[in-house]
Amino acid sequence: MSDEHLVTIQLCTSKPDVRLKLSVLDNEEEVASSEGKGHAVLPVFIFLPNSSEVDATAQSTSQLCKKSRSIAVAFAFLSH
Secondary structure (H helix, E strand, C coil), X not given: CCCCEEEEEEEECCCCCCEEEEEEEECCEEXXXXXXXXXXXXXXXXXXXXXXXXXXXXXXXXXXXXXXXXXXXXXXXXXX
């Protein structure tokens, strides 16, 4: 990603009584989360650009690997 992205993330299930958790992970560290029953919403989240894409020509490959980010959106069903 080379630009910032302002997003809303929503997860709905077909079964309204299921408890779930929606998370945004940055290098496996939770940076935002929301829990809900039947649905979960993160109303506003800004995904920042990868630092490796900002000035890739001035850095070596090994430095790029250290600075690249791993962003993931995950969800889990919670027990009652």
